Amino acid sequence: MKLVQNSTLLIAIFLGSFISFAQNFEGSWTGAVQGLPLVFEISQSDGVYTAKMQSPKQSKTFLPVSEITVDGDQINMSLASFKIKYTGKIEGEKINGTFSQGTFSTPMLLEKKAYVEEKLNRPQEPKPPFPYQVEEVVFKNPKAGEINLAGTLTLPNNIKNPPVAILISGSGPQDRNEELLGHKPFLVIAHHLTQNGVAVLRYDDRGVAQSEGTQKGATSADFATDVEAAISYLKSRNDVDQNKIGLIGHSEGGLIAPIVIANKENDVAFFISLAGPGVRGDKVLLPQLRKSAELAGANPADLDFEMKMMQQLFDKIVASEKLTTAEMNEELKKNLNSIAEEAPTNLKAKYTDSFANTLSSQFSNEWMRYFLRYDPKNNLSKVTCPVLAINGSLDYQVIPEINLDGMKSAFAKAKNKDVTIKELPGLNHLFQNATTGSAIEYETIEETFDPAALELMSSWINQRF
Incomplete structure (x- = not known):
C-alpha cells in the first residue's frame, strides 16, 4: 500500500512538472511600447510554433516573426528584417519580457487578449460614397520578378482623360494609404486631388498588404522600378492623359521620384516633393x-x-x-x-x-x-519638368533649411524654369499643423494633412494642366 502511495505521488509530481512546462502560448497577445500598441498572434501545430506581429496604429499588415523558440515558460521571438526581438516569461495570462529594436530596449508586458482598436478622431478621412470613380487595380513589375502590385485608382467624374498623379510613400513598409497612427495621408491627398480634377494612383508597397514581393534587401533604386511599373500601367489605359502623368513623393518617395524621372524623363509631366531629401x-x-x-x-x-x-x-x-x-x-x-x-x-x-x-x-x-551614400542632387539636376517642392518648417526628419536649399541648387543646375519651392510655417513631417514637430505629436493631432497644403498642390497642378 505504501508503495502504491509513493508511485501515485511520483506520478502526480511528474504530471505537475509537465503541466507547468507545457505553457499555452497560443493566441493573441497585446502589449505596448511607449504607448504604441503591438500585437503578437502565436500559433502551434505539432509542437512547432509560428507567430506574426502587428503595430496596429502604424499598419493593418501583420509581419511574420522570422524566429520563435519556446522553452518551458520562456519565449523568444525576432523579426530579423526590422531588428526586433522580444524575450519573455509566461505567468498565467501574461508574459513579462523585454522588447528591443536596434539599440533601443524597454520592458514590455503582453496580455492574452485581442487588441481593441481605439477609435481616433480623424475628421479629414473621407467616407464612401465618393463623388468620383474608385477602381481596384493590379499591375506587374517585370524588373522585380513579375511581382503584382495592388492599388487604387481614383478618377474624377465627367472629366475625359484627366492628368494623373502616382503617390510614392516614405521609408519602411507602407500600404496604399501610407497609414500611420490612425492617419491615412495618401487617402486624404487622393480624395482632395480627385475632387479637383486630378486622377490618382496609390498602391501598397512591395511585400505589404495585397502587393507581392519583399522589402528585404531592397533599396530606393529597387522601389523606383515599382514606380516605373505604375507609369507603364497608366500608359496602357485610355481613360487618363498619358502625357500628363506626374509623381508625388513623400519623404523617401521624394528621393525615389527623381530616380524615375532621370530614367523616364519623357514619361513624367510633373513632380511634387513632399518633404523629400535634397542632400546626400x-x-x-x-x-x-x-x-x-x-x-x-x-x-x-x-x-x-x-x-x-x-x-x-x-x-x-x-x-x-x-x-x-x-x-x-x-x-x-x-x-x-x-x-x-x-x-x-x-x-x-x-x-x-x-x-x-x-x-x-x-x-x-x-x-x-x-x-x-545616395546624393539626390545628381538626379534632381536632370529634372526639367514642372516641380513643386514643399517642407514644413517644423519637420525634424527632413530639415527644410538643409534640404530645400539642396533642391534649389540642383534645379538651378538643371536650368529648370518652372520650380516652386516653399517652406510651410508650422507644419511637421506629415504636413500637420504642429507645436514642436516631434513624432510624439503625430498621433495626438487630429488633422491628417494641412488643408492649405492640399489646396496648394491641386491648384499648382491645375494651373499647368
Whole structure:
C-alpha cells in the first residue's frame, strides 16, 4: 500500500512538472511600447510554433516573426528584417519580457487578449460614397520578378482623360494609404486631388498588404522600378492623359521620384516633393538624429559625443561602397569598439558588445547603405519638368533649411524654369499643423494633412494642366 502511495505521488509530481512546462502560448497577445500598441498572434501545430506581429496604429499588415523558440515558460521571438526581438516569461495570462529594436530596449508586458482598436478622431478621412470613380487595380513589375502590385485608382467624374498623379510613400513598409497612427495621408491627398480634377494612383508597397514581393534587401533604386511599373500601367489605359502623368513623393518617395524621372524623363509631366531629401543621405540623417534627441531632452555634451560617433560611422559607410554587407558589419563593429574607448564616463556602460553588434547590423544593411551614400542632387539636376517642392518648417526628419536649399541648387543646375519651392510655417513631417514637430505629436493631432497644403498642390497642378 505504501508503495502504491509513493508511485501515485511520483506520478502526480511528474504530471505537475509537465503541466507547468507545457505553457499555452497560443493566441493573441497585446502589449505596448511607449504607448504604441503591438500585437503578437502565436500559433502551434505539432509542437512547432509560428507567430506574426502587428503595430496596429502604424499598419493593418501583420509581419511574420522570422524566429520563435519556446522553452518551458520562456519565449523568444525576432523579426530579423526590422531588428526586433522580444524575450519573455509566461505567468498565467501574461508574459513579462523585454522588447528591443536596434539599440533601443524597454520592458514590455503582453496580455492574452485581442487588441481593441481605439477609435481616433480623424475628421479629414473621407467616407464612401465618393463623388468620383474608385477602381481596384493590379499591375506587374517585370524588373522585380513579375511581382503584382495592388492599388487604387481614383478618377474624377465627367472629366475625359484627366492628368494623373502616382503617390510614392516614405521609408519602411507602407500600404496604399501610407497609414500611420490612425492617419491615412495618401487617402486624404487622393480624395482632395480627385475632387479637383486630378486622377490618382496609390498602391501598397512591395511585400505589404495585397502587393507581392519583399522589402528585404531592397533599396530606393529597387522601389523606383515599382514606380516605373505604375507609369507603364497608366500608359496602357485610355481613360487618363498619358502625357500628363506626374509623381508625388513623400519623404523617401521624394528621393525615389527623381530616380524615375532621370530614367523616364519623357514619361513624367510633373513632380511634387513632399518633404523629400535634397542632400546626400548621411547629411539628412545626422541632423535628424540630433534634432530628434534635442526634442527628447538629451544632454548636450552626451549628444555631441554621440553625433561625432555617428558621423564617423557614416563616413566609413559612404567611403566603403565595395564592401560586402558582412565586411561592412565587421568594420563598423571595429569602429564602434574603438570609439567606445573615448566615451564619457556616464556613457561607457552603454557601449557594450551587444550595442556594437546591434548598431553595426542596423547600419550595414542594403537599404541603409544605399540611402546614406545616395546624393539626390545628381538626379534632381536632370529634372526639367514642372516641380513643386514643399517642407514644413517644423519637420525634424527632413530639415527644410538643409534640404530645400539642396533642391534649389540642383534645379538651378538643371536650368529648370518652372520650380516652386516653399517652406510651410508650422507644419511637421506629415504636413500637420504642429507645436514642436516631434513624432510624439503625430498621433495626438487630429488633422491628417494641412488643408492649405492640399489646396496648394491641386491648384499648382491645375494651373499647368
